[in-house]
Amino acid sequence: MWNVIIVDDEPLIREGIRELVDWEALGMRVAAEAEDGEEALEKALACRADIALVDLNMPIMDGITLIGELRNRLPSCRIVIVTGHDEFAYAQQAIHHGVDEYLLKPANPKDLTAVLTRIGEQLEKAREQEKHLEMASRQIRKNIPLLRERFCNEWIGESLTRQEVLEQLRFLELPDRAPSLFGIVRWPEAEGNAAAVVVRPERERQLMLFAIENIMDELLSPWPHARFRDPHGFLCAIVWDAADADPFGAVERAVARYLKLFVVTHAEPVTGGVETVPAVYRKARGIIYRETAISPVVRRARTYMRDHHHDPDLSLESTARAVGVSPVYLSRLFRQELGTTFVSLLTQIRISRATRLLLTTSMSVAEIAEAVGYESQHYFSTAFKKAVGVSPIRYRKGDAVDDEGGG
Numbered sequence: 035m036w037n038v039i040i041v042d043d044e045p046l047i048r049e050g051i052r053e054l055v056d057w058e059a060l061g062m063r064v065a066a067e068a069e070d071g072e073e074a075l076e077k078a079l080a081c082r083a084d085i086a087l088v089d090l091n092m093p094i095m096d097g098i099t100l101i102g103e104l105r106n107r108l109p110s111c112r113i114v115i116v117t118g119h120d121e122f123a124y125a126q127q128a129i130h131h132g133v134d135e136y137l138l139k140p141a142n143p144k145d146l147t148a149v150l151t152r153i154g155e156q157l158e159k160a161r162e163q164e165k166h167l168e169m170a171s172r173q174i175r176k177n178i179p180l181l182r183e184r185f186c187n188e189w190i191g192e193s194l195t196r197q198e199v200l201e202q203l204r205f206l207e208l209p210d211r212a213p214s215l216f217g218i219v220r221w222p223e224a225e226g227n228a229a230a231v232v233v234r235p236e237r238e239r240q241l242m243l244f245a246i247e248n249i250m251d252e253l254l255s256p257w258p259h260a261r262f263r264d265p266h267g268f269l270c271a272i273v274w275d276a277a278d279a280d281p282f283g284a285v286e287r288a289v290a291r292y293l294k295l296f297v298v299t300h301a302e303p304v305t306g307g308v309e310t311v312p313a314v315y316r317k318a319r320g321i322i323y324r325e326t327a328i329s330p331v332v333r334r335a336r337t338y339m340r341d342h343h344h345d346p347d348l349s350l351e352s353t354a355r356a357v358g359v360s361p362v363y364l365s366r367l368f369r370q371e372l373g374t375t376f377v378s379l380l381t382q383i384r385i386s387r388a389t390r391l392l393l394t395t396s397m398s399v400a401e402i403a404e405a406v407g408y409e410s411q412h413y414f415s416t417a418f419k420k421a422v423g424v425s426p427i428r429y430r431k432g433d434a435v436d437d438e439g440g441g
Contacts, residue, residue: 036157037065037081041074041100042089042116047139051087051116054143060154071095075103083111084157085150090117101133110160112153116141182206183262186272189308190264190315199308209258214277216314217301218322219246219269219285243269246289246297253284264315268322272311277303278394283340296333298325328371331357335364336379343383346409350376384408385421392430399426 038057040048048067057063065081068074072095078086086104090097097115104111114135134156135149174181185202188194194202203210221243234242250261250271258274273281282299289297302318304311325333334357342348353376354361368376384406391402403414418426 036060036062036084036154038062038085038087039066039068039074039078039081039083040064040087041068041071041092041097042087043069043092044089045069047089047116051141051146054141055147055150060147060150062150062154069093071097071100071103074100075107078104078108078111083108085112085114085153087114087116090115105132112157114149114153116146178206182208182260186260186262186270187264189272190270190312192312196307196309203308206260208260209274211274212307213272213274213304213311215271215273215279215281215301216304216311216318217271217273217282217285217299218264218318219250219271219282219289220298220322220326221246221269221289221295242293242295245293246285246295249288249292250285253281253288257281264319266319268319270315273301278390280340283337286337287341290334296330298322298328298333300325329367331359331364332367332371335368339380340383343380343387344405344407346407348380348407380407381417381421385418388414388418388426389422389429392426402426 040051042048042051048069052064052067055062062085065083066074066077068077070092074086074088075095077083088097088100092100095103097117101113101115104113113133114137115133116137116139118139134153137145137149185206189199200210221239246269247261250269254261254271254273254276257276257279259271259276261269261271264270271282280301282301286297286299289295300318300321302314302321304314335353338353338356339348350361350365354364357364359367365376368374368379372379374382388402388406391397391405395402397405399415400411403411406414408414408417415425418429422429
């Protein structure tokens with residue numbers, strides 16, 4: 035039943051309107067009556083009136099003021115003016131407030147019934163539309179993960195314009211700006227070494243991938259993100275506001291700890307706009323392909339070094355001991371697979387971390403030196419300038435390499 039409020043300062047008029055109409059036949063009921071605008075507003079809000087029959091000339095608050103208040107506070111309420119005023123000025127104001135009908139007193143029962151019938155049909159139609167929209171909204175919310183996956187694949191496949199990307203980000207309830215990281219997690223199809231290769235059944239493999247996705251979602255939950263599988267079957271995630279974090283390193287460690295699997299991960303910073311994401315994805319995918327060729331021992335050793343780079347006593351011996359191989363064997367693997375030495379790799383890890391701290395924190399150079407594993411600021415500054423080309427202080431200021439005369 036639609037709730038109707040009759041508003042008129044004359045009791046006989048209110049009674050007449052109430053008696054003129056077969057409310058039940060229209061699917062309506064008179065939920066409230068009021069003799070002035072102030073009382074009407076209070077009662078209309080209390081009963082959530084669907085239709086208001088309003089006189090214009092009333093004490094305390096006139097009809098036009100009441101209509102304005104109803105439009106602001108109960109916008110779905112349909113308004114019919116029933117008045118003895120037929121001046122053009124009143125009609126203009128009524129039109130301005132978007133009233134549904136304007137009837138002159140005395141109201142003809144046939145005309146009033148026709149108006150109410152039409153409004154009832156409009157309300158019913160609006161209710162059906164709202165119901166369908168709510169159903170569609172629930173369906174969209176239910177399918178948000180699938181919609182995000184399709185969108186992200188279109189995004190990295192360069193099938194969308196910049197404007198389309200921004201519009202879909204808003205629609206999918208993601209930040210409508212460039213992300214900070216693009217990460218990829220790959221679990222190789224075959225595990226082990228050449229002497230003992232393990233290929234898992236597809237069903238078991240899909241269950242494991244699902245478990246990895248759950249770990250990703252949990253560890254990425256502090257930041258806005260969209261996780262999806264790319265056309266190559268890689269587990270990808272686009273992450274916002276995580277420039278100073280290492281969520282994918284955490285994913286790699288968690289998968290190893292809880293699932294006893296070794297996955298390859300890489301997070302590539304996004305330094306441009308949304309239109310640069312496809313290129314960032316291609317770069318990250320290329321790195322993942324190269325990383326997959328690296329043996330599990332080297333990957334574990336490198337992860338251990340990243341996790342313990344702040345320890346000034348970190349050494350080839352302690353790293354080899356942590357991954358269960360001899361220092362000589364690990365050193366040989368570093369040269370064969372990475373083309374570098376333990377010391378060079380450790381310096382690269384430490385300097386990479388230092389550059390991020392210089393740009394994203396207010397820590398002093400001495401504090402950063404200690405945080406990345408150097409026992410003295412002088413040793414750190416020397417290593418930093420050799421690797422980057424400028425001193426830590428000038429790097430923080432944004433000076434170019436040429437300004438130092440280095441290269």
